[in-house]
Amino acid sequence: MGQSLLCGAWVLFALLSFVDATVLFSTLPRTLAVEDEIQNQVPAMGLAKAGDDHLVIRWVLNATAQEAAAPGLDASYEKVSLKLCYAPVSQVERGWRKKNDDLHKDKTCSKAIATQKYTSQGNSTVWRITKDVPGAVYFVRAYVLNSNGTQVAYGQTRNLITIEPISGRHASIDVAAAIFSAFSVGSLIFFLALENMRGRRSSGSK
Amino acid sequence: MAANANWQDGNTKGEPGSSLHGVTGREPVFQMTMETVGEKEATDLKGRKFALPVDSEHKAKTVRLYSVAAPHMRTFHLSWIAFMICFFSTFAAPPLMPVIRDNLGLTKVDIGNAGIASVAGAVVSRLLMGTICDLVGPRYGCAILMMITAPAIFCMPLVSTPVGFILVRFFIGFCLATFVSCQFWMSSMFNSKIVGIANGTAAGWGNMGGGIVQLVMPLVFDIIRRDIGSEKFTAWRIAFFVPGVLQVMMGLLVLTLGQDLPDGNYAELKREGEKVNDSFQKVFLYAVTNYRTYIFALTYGYCFGVELTVDNIIAEYFYDRFDLNLQTAGIIASTFGLMNLFSRPLGGVLSDVVAARWGMRGRLWNLWIIQTVGGVLCIVLGLTGQLGPAIAVMLIFSFFVQAACGATFGVIPFISRRSLGIISGATGAGGNIGAVTTQGIFFMSSKYTTEDGIMLMGIMIVACTLPVIFVHFPQWGSMFCPPSKATEEDYYISEWSKEEQSNGLHHASMKFAENSKSERGRQSPPRSKEETVGVDRL
Numbered sequence: 030m031g032q033s034l035l036c037g038a039w040v041l042f043a044l045l046s047f048v049d050a051t052v053l054f055s056t057l058p059r060t061l062a063v064e065d066e067i068q069n070q071v072p073a074m075g076l077a078k079a080g081d082d083h084l085v086i087r088w089v090l091n092a093t094a095q096e097a098a099a100p101g102l103d104a105s106y107e108k109v110s111l112k113l114c115y116a117p118v119s120q121v122e123r124g125w126r127k128k129n130d131d132l133h134k135d136k137t138c139s140k141a142i143a144t145q146k147y148t149s150q151g152n153s154t155v156w157r158i159t160k161d162v163p164g165a166v167y168f169v170r171a172y173v174l175n176s177n178g179t180q181v182a183y184g185q186t187r188n189l190i191t192i193e194p195i196s197g198r199h200a201s202i203d204v205a206a207a208i209f210s211a212f213s214v215g216s217l218i219f220f221l222a223l224e225n226m227r228g229r230r231s232s233g234s235k
Numbered sequence: 236m237a238a239n240a241n242w243q244d245g246n247t248k249g250e251p252g253s254s255l256h257g258v259t260g261r262e263p264v265f266q267m268t269m270e271t272v273g274e275k276e277a278t279d280l281k282g283r284k285f286a287l288p289v290d291s292e293h294k295a296k297t298v299r300l301y302s303v304a305a306p307h308m309r310t311f312h313l314s315w316i317a318f319m320i321c322f323f324s325t326f327a328a329p330p331l332m333p334v335i336r337d338n339l340g341l342t343k344v345d346i347g348n349a350g351i352a353s354v355a356g357a358v359v360s361r362l363l364m365g366t367i368c369d370l371v372g373p374r375y376g377c378a379i380l381m382m383i384t385a386p387a388i389f390c391m392p393l394v395s396t397p398v399g400f401i402l403v404r405f406f407i408g409f410c411l412a413t414f415v416s417c418q419f420w421m422s423s424m425f426n427s428k429i430v431g432i433a434n435g436t437a438a439g440w441g442n443m444g445g446g447i448v449q450l451v452m453p454l455v456f457d458i459i460r461r462d463i464g465s466e467k468f469t470a471w472r473i474a475f476f477v478p479g480v481l482q483v484m485m486g487l488l489v490l491t492l493g494q495d496l497p498d499g500n501y502a503e504l505k506r507e508g509e510k511v512n513d514s515f516q517k518v519f520l521y522a523v524t525n526y527r528t529y530i531f532a533l534t535y536g537y538c539f540g541v542e543l544t545v546d547n548i549i550a551e552y553f554y555d556r557f558d559l560n561l562q563t564a565g566i567i568a569s570t571f572g573l574m575n576l577f578s579r580p581l582g583g584v585l586s587d588v589v590a591a592r593w594g595m596r597g598r599l600w601n602l603w604i605i606q607t608v609g610g611v612l613c614i615v616l617g618l619t620g621q622l623g624p625a626i627a628v629m630l631i632f633s634f635f636v637q638a639a640c641g642a643t644f645g646v647i648p649f650i651s652r653r654s655l656g657i658i659s660g661a662t663g664a665g666g667n668i669g670a671v672t673t674q675g676i677f678f679m680s681s682k683y684t685t686e687d688g689i690m691l692m693g694i695m696i697v698a699c700t701l702p703v704i705f706v707h708f709p710q711w712g713s714m715f716c717p718p719s720k721a722t723e724e725d726y727y728i729s730e731w732s733k734e735e736q737s738n739g740l741h742h743a744s745m746k747f748a749e750n751s752k753s754e755r756g757r758q759s760p761p762r763s764k765e766e767t768v769g770v771d772r773l
Binding site for chain 2: 122123134198209220
């Protein structure tokens with residue numbers, strides 16, 4: 030009985046090791062250097078338009094970190110996941126973008142940009158800002174993932190970019206709204222007038 | 236007809252000859268009460284026979300849900316569907332909030348303000364609607380309101396700032412006043428014995444709109460995104476045309492197919508001289524001088540107001556406290572509103588069932604018990620920390636809180652005959668004020684966590700239901716006091732001055748008083764000398 034319990038416990042622990050252990054952001058070393066640059070249609074400092082402009086992101090293993098730490102630092106590095114993250118100013122009063130040290134619960138970086146294979150020479154990517162990005166102030170963060178998909182290191186840009194969203198409005202929607210509203214009020218007035226006339230006619234004929 | 240059904244328990248105190256209807260010569264002067272004799276002879280002004288059995292006021296004595304016969308059942312279906320669509324429109328934004336808040340850059344305070352705005356507009360419109368129903372009839376009231384607020388719904392696709400969003404939700408919220416026209420219409424079409432179930436079913440099915448919308452709007456949004464290929468920030472705007480178009484269509488149907496009273500429309504009846512144009516000042520005066528108006532406005536704020544509040548916060552509560560995803564939280568949130576399918580009607584049915592045995596006193600006890608239990612369950616919900624039990628408690632809580640709404644409107648039709656419209660409106664407005672107050676105190680700031688807010692809201696429900704104890708009808712009694720010697724006629728005739736009575740303006744109220752004798756419950760002896768015994772008991 031005791032032995033089968035022990036056996037069961039081992040199996041459980043073995044299984045648990047495959048489950049993502051809670052990763053705390055504060056424990057991750059910042060070993061990557063990340064830079065971004067806006068490619069605007071219309072030049073504007075630090076301002077990008079969703080749907081039109083592109084973001085060029087370059088990341089590389091930080092040289093000083095490599096020298097200071099033991100070699101083989103990046104042995105476990107498999108992939109690099111690039112994400113668009115909300116700057117603190119855009120997280121104020123918006124609990125759905127809240128920062129949390131537990132990366133499972135953290136909602137700072139909700140927009141995935143790209144995932145690339147890790148190389149020590151670094152890489153870059155050009156990303157067209159999609160139309161579903163909300164208007165806010167952002168920075169770019171790169172998480173380094175190991176073969177399990179768990180975050181083991183990170184890097185992020187130092188400067189902030191502001192993204193202007195699309196409005197979502199179209200001239201055709203505006204016109205349709207106007208027509209439907211006019212129809213609503215117009216048909217009401219028509220029916221009331223009709224009943225009024227009918228009433229007057231029937232009382233007149235009495 | 237079983238003339239002695241009520242008073243054959245051996246202790247009959249009837250006057251000599253009271254069991255021999257028509258023989259003593261002491262029958263009342265009002266000819267209308269004689270019409271109760273044959274159902275087959277009941278016809279409206281134009282001589283058409285009614286499809287359902289009717290009483291002396293031509294109100295239906297049964298509810299046949301599968302029928303659409305004019306005027307009673309057609310009115311029933313038009314009324315509840317119209318109200319449901321208005322609920323749908325008012326709460327169309329919350330399920331799409333994750334997309335809207337990103338498009339417009341909303342903060343938590345903006346969303347909270349918009350939620351309050353959506354129910355605040357109806358405070359004013361519900362008060363006004365009561366008067367409008369009294370003066371021009373529920374058909375016009377309902378249709379005009381729906382078609383005038385439809386443009387506000389069409390403005391939602393054009394919104395681009397937080398302020399615009401709050402304003403549009405405020406104006407859309409006005410259409411919740413169709414609740415008043417719905418209840419008024421039901422009370423005009425259905426007899427007092429079944430008014431509880433008629434009101435409860437119509438209003439309950441209407442309130443379901445708040446649950447249905449949590450399922451439908453995300454679905455419409457998905458379809459637009461996938462099949463039309465729109466961007467997220469455009470798709471939600473297009474989705475708003477659905478409630479808008481539905482509302483316009485329904486408004487037109489109400490105008491063309493609806494009818495104010497069993498005998499016809501207000502305008503026709505006024506021309507025939509059957510419907511008297513009442514004075515607004517008098518109607519208003521009798522509403523505000525009746526203390527029961529205020530008590531029920533307060534208690535309704537803590538059943539219906541709580542229901543509106545929960546509609547606005549429950550999805551987010553499950554999302555945050557139990558770490559669910561948005562779809563799952565939305566499905567759980569919709570079950571709260573969907574319980575209305577049977578819980579509000581059952582509240583009305585319970586009210587009617589209890590009244591058959593114990594009369595109005597039973598109705599009051601029924602209301603107090605149901606609403607207080609609802610309050611206790613609300614406290615429990617706030618204290619429940621596991622997902623499964625929380626869902627179970629929420630479902631039972633939703634049953635009691637919605638049944639209390641149904642039970643309230645089992646009592647309202649009896650408070651006044653002359654000012655029924657304004658009193659219904661005031662009660663409805665009280666419901667919305669309760670929602671505004673509760674959201675403002677407990678769910679706006681970070682002073683209370685949402686679970687603490689829910690628990691405190693439960694305590695407030697129990698406290699604000701206590702005033703029901705003080706509602707007293709001289710002819711029927713109250714929760715703790717028995718009735719006095721007053722009769723129904725005394726109570727309802729007190730709303731008409733001597734002059735108005737000499738002009739015969741009070742006849743409709745007298746017909747109503749006659750039919751309301753059912754509120755005495757079973758086994759009550761006759762009280763006045765002019766008591767008729769031919770009261771319709773079917």
